[in-house]
Amino acid sequence: MASLNTPAIRHLLRQTPPLRVPQRRWARVHDVRFLATHRTRERILAKYRDKLDRKAKEEGHGSVDELTQAYKDKITSLRKQAAVPGATAPLGSANSQAQTQAQNLPFHPPPPPQPVQDLASSTGNPTTTPPPPSSSPKTPAPPPGVKTLSSYLDLEKTADLPTTEIEYIWRLRHASSAQSLCAVIPSRIWDQIRLTASRHPQFILPLPREGQGAEIHFLQWTFPHPNVASVLFTHLAEYKLRGEFASPHTTVNVHLELKESKGVVLVQGQVVEGRGVGVEEAKWLLMCLQKFYGLQGEEVSRKRLLEQFSKGDGGFRVEELLEEAEKIV
Structure with a gap:
């Protein structure tokens, strides 16, 4: 809807001022890292709690925590396999490793730019020039909620x-x-x-x-x-x-x-x-x-x-x- 900036609207609506919504100042600031890690783990545990309890009893463990400790080495190994190579290494060692690999690679300078005449002759059609861009702009897509006649x-x-x-x-x-x-x-x-x-x-x-x-x-x-x-x-x-x-x-x-x-x-x-x-x-x-x-x-x-x-x-x-x-x- 329109704002109340039109002078005639202000003149007509003078007797009834617009409502003002008070600004809310009780918003909380959360640590996103905590929400992304701890809450995700809690949701996963809650989702598979029954299966984990059954697995723990089948293997003779008293609780899910004991089951987790028993598979600790395997869990760590799987996490390392799924991680991005070099992501778990210290930052300094990763940088030094990348520098060493770059020094061992052979250096090949880039080829010089090809002249325009050579480029045209290499295509077998030296007189052809690229077509100019179209001057007629395309009709933009309608914004959300707006239907055109094709609807x-x-x-x-x-x-x-x-x-x-x-x-x-x-x-x-x-x-x-x-x-x-x-x-x-x-x-x-x-x-x-x-x-x-x-x-x-x-x-x-x-x-x-x-x-x-x-x-x-x-x-x-x-x-x-x-x-x-x-x-x-x-x-x-x-x-x-x-x-x-x-x-x-x-x-x-x-x-x-x-x-x-x-x-x-x-x-x-x-x-x-x-x-x-x-x-x-x-x-x-x-x-x-x-x-x-x-x-x-x-x-x-x-x-x-x-x-x-x-x-x-x-x-x-x-x-x-x-x-x-x-x-x-």
């Missing part, structure tokens, strides 16, 4: 389909999940939404409640991958209470892999059950988002609200935000 569709087969069939398949792909959201947006509309999101990555939207006025929800845009854009919706009341630790009730991802080839972007989202927002209400928030971020030239008032919120302008009025939301219906 939902076979992109090779999709490339041969018309846009109408892709939209049908995309909606059918999410029809079985009651908490899912999906949509298909033309590239030209997404370009405007993306431009506005880069300028105003945080905003608030109202959610009308019949007979109860409206709830305010906080949204934040993130761009975790070149082919994925995400927007998170959170109750403003929870954001006031928990700040960056607040959990979103709805997460929406926009997949851009087909933007250039098919002229559309595919939208997929998930509504968390039990967080006070249903699927239909999440759809309303998405519709509001498109109306505010997919700005047209005549929508001056919505643009002004976005700018006032981002700048922390004291003239930002929630009442005006509610009036603009009512026009969307």
Whole structure:
């Protein structure tokens, strides 16, 4: 989630300061060497205690310690065989042994570097030069928890389909999940939404409640991958209470892999059950988002609200935000 550094957020949340978690200072410092040796030995003894007791009784020993003493020489010998050569020797003797071996080895100077012409002629193709490195960077792998479009569709087969069939398949792909959201947006509309999101990555939207006025929800845009854009919706009341630790009730991802080839972007989202927002209400928030971020030239008032919120302008009025939301219906 976003931090509380946005001036408008600070203005809205002034009455409820964020919780502060006291720093814990009772951590202990342990000797790692002790934990690695003694605890490992204790675990091994505990694991094989029954077998060792049986072995000790079979050979006439009174305890496992007596059995260990009886096999002491054999245990020492096995440890030496398993050890790295020279690891048990004193440091000085190991260094001197290595120096002696190095002095006894014959010295052969390295060969001189081969001229470029000779190297080319030796390969039988003196005119061939190595190809220049590729100038087109590869798309990086998505970070943990982020899914690209290939997680939902076979992109090779999709490339041969018309846009109408892709939209049908995309909606059918999410029809079985009651908490899912999906949509298909033309590239030209997404370009405007993306431009506005880069300028105003945080905003608030109202959610009308019949007979109860409206709830305010906080949204934040993130761009975790070149082919994925995400927007998170959170109750403003929870954001006031928990700040960056607040959990979103709805997460929406926009997949851009087909933007250039098919002229559309595919939208997929998930509504968390039990967080006070249903699927239909999440759809309303998405519709509001498109109306505010997919700005047209005549929508001056919505643009002004976005700018006032981002700048922390004291003239930002929630009442005006509610009036603009009512026009969307």
